[in-house]
Amino acid sequence: VQQFLAVNSPRLVLLAACLAAVPAFGAAEPVPVTVSIDTSGPSTRAVVTFKAPVAYRVQEDAGRVMVVCEQPLAPEIAERVLEDGIVKGFVVQGDHEIAFTTGRGYRRLESFELKNPSRLVLDFQGDRGARSVPAVVPGGGGQTIIVIDPGHGGVETGAIGPSGTKEKDVTLDLARRLKALLVKQGVTVVLTRDEDRVLPLDDRTAIANENRAELFVSIHLNASKRKSAYGAETYYLSTDATDDEARTLAALENKAYEPPGVTPPPGIAPADKSLELILWDLAQNSYLAESSRLAVSVQKELNDMTGVRDRGVRQAPFRVLMGATMPAILVEAGFISNPDEEARFKDDAYKDKVAAAIARAIAGFRRSVAALDTGPAASGAARP
Numbered sequence: 280v281q282q283f284l285a286v287n288s289p290r291l292v293l294l295a296a297c298l299a300a301v302p303a304f305g306a307a308e309p310v311p312v313t314v315s316i317d318t319s320g321p322s323t324r325a326v327v328t329f330k331a332p333v334a335y336r337v338q339e340d341a342g343r344v345m346v347v348c349e350q351p352l353a354p355e356i357a358e359r360v361l362e363d364g365i366v367k368g369f370v371v372q373g374d375h376e377i378a379f380t381t382g383r384g385y386r387r388l389e390s391f392e393l394k395n396p397s398r399l400v401l402d403f404q405g406d407r408g409a410r411s412v413p414a415v416v417p418g419g420g421g422q423t424i425i426v427i428d429p430g431h432g433g434v435e436t437g438a439i440g441p442s443g444t445k446e447k448d449v450t451l452d453l454a455r456r457l458k459a460l461l462v463k464q465g466v467t468v469v470l471t472r473d474e475d476r477v478l479p480l481d482d483r484t485a486i487a488n489e490n491r492a493e494l495f496v497s498i499h500l501n502a503s504k505r506k507s508a509y510g511a512e513t514y515y516l517s518t519d520a521t522d523d524e525a526r527t528l529a530a531l532e533n534k535a536y537e538p539p540g541v542t543p544p545p546g547i548a549p550a551d552k553s554l555e556l557i558l559w560d561l562a563q564n565s566y567l568a569e570s571s572r573l574a575v576s577v578q579k580e581l582n583d584m585t586g587v588r589d590r591g592v593r594q595a596p597f598r599v600l601m602g603a604t605m606p607a608i609l610v611e612a613g614f615i616s617n618p619d620e621e622a623r624f625k626d627d628a629y630k631d632k633v634a635a636a637i638a639r640a641i642a643g644f645r646r647s648v649a650a651l652d653t654g655p656a657a658s659g660a661a662r663p
């Protein structure tokens with residue numbers, strides 16, 4: 280994966296986050312915090328776990344990445360030195376600040392947050408030189424992991440077709456078929472859900488991030504008020520939608536974000552959400568070019584397979600894609616609102632064809648990435 284082609288050296292990266300809706304700890308009471316660091320993957324990953332939600336910002340300047348918190352901190356360990364070319368260690372400075380010292384191999388920071396407990400994940404991307412360690416995988420080994428995300432689940436049914444077919448059932452069925460095909464390509468596949476249950480959108484992305492997946496593919500079925508609407512569409516992230524239809528679709532899919540029955544308190548939610556959007560957007564931002572190429576590849580295979588008119592690759596602010604720290608796409612495999620297409624998704628042979636088209640596209644995309652990696656990357660490695 281071409282992670283270092285567009286290395287820019289921002290003097291100051293400011294990520295603002297406000298995890299604090301209602302802090303469980305008083306404003307002046309120190310929040311216990313632990314910092315764990317994993318140097319076994321291609322990047323050095325620091326996970327800062329807060330005992331309670333805190334407001335913080337991430338700041339970067341020469342040789343340092345600082346997490347500056349609004350509340351005072353009670354660190355479990357105040358300092359640590361690492362034998363690592365990307366991160367040399369961290370120190371807790373004063374009451375409010377965790378400072379990471381970056382090494383010569385450091386190139387770029389990716390970050391995202393996880394909840395329950397509140398965690399800030401900092402991925403220090405870079406190059407350790409001679410040391411080359413495959414990504415950590417549950418169960419060991421250096422396999423390539425692809426995360427397939429069957430949309431919706433449980434009481435959150437997604438769209439429902441004219442004869443009652445539920446989006447959540449078709450997406451899981453397609454995901455299982457796609458998994459079987461990708462496994463044949465020698466890929467380890469993780470499904471975000473392999474049963475009929477509710478799963479928040481952020482958790483889906485977190486599964487991909489925690490597994491350090493190479494790709495994230497979310498599968499959905501489209502719905503339109505126009506009963507005649509048909510065909511597949513492949514999306515990648517943008518904060519601006521391609522058009523009104525894409526905007527409406529993203530709003531519909533993003534509804535799944537809040538678990539049923541949970542309504543954010545009025546007045547707090549909008550501000551928090553906009554801040555979160557900035558943070559999450561940054562996580563996927565570095566992968567948009569690759570996400571776009573993957574989307575093009577999938578859309579082409581789906582068009583070839585279905586022979587339907589090209590609805591094209593589109594962009595929309597899908598929440599499930601925002602925090603992904605890898606190329607990430609959302610496939611709307613067809614319009615469940617269209618009676619003909621709904622009937623097709625009851626047909627095993629048709630579902631196999633859809634899965635096969637996506638699997639072919641992923642194989643093609645991975646080949647093109649491998650070709651790029653052995654090209655420029657190999658000559659890069661030969662440099663002193």
Ligand SMILES: [Zn+2]
Nearest residue numbers: 430437499500
């Ligand atoms: Zn959906």
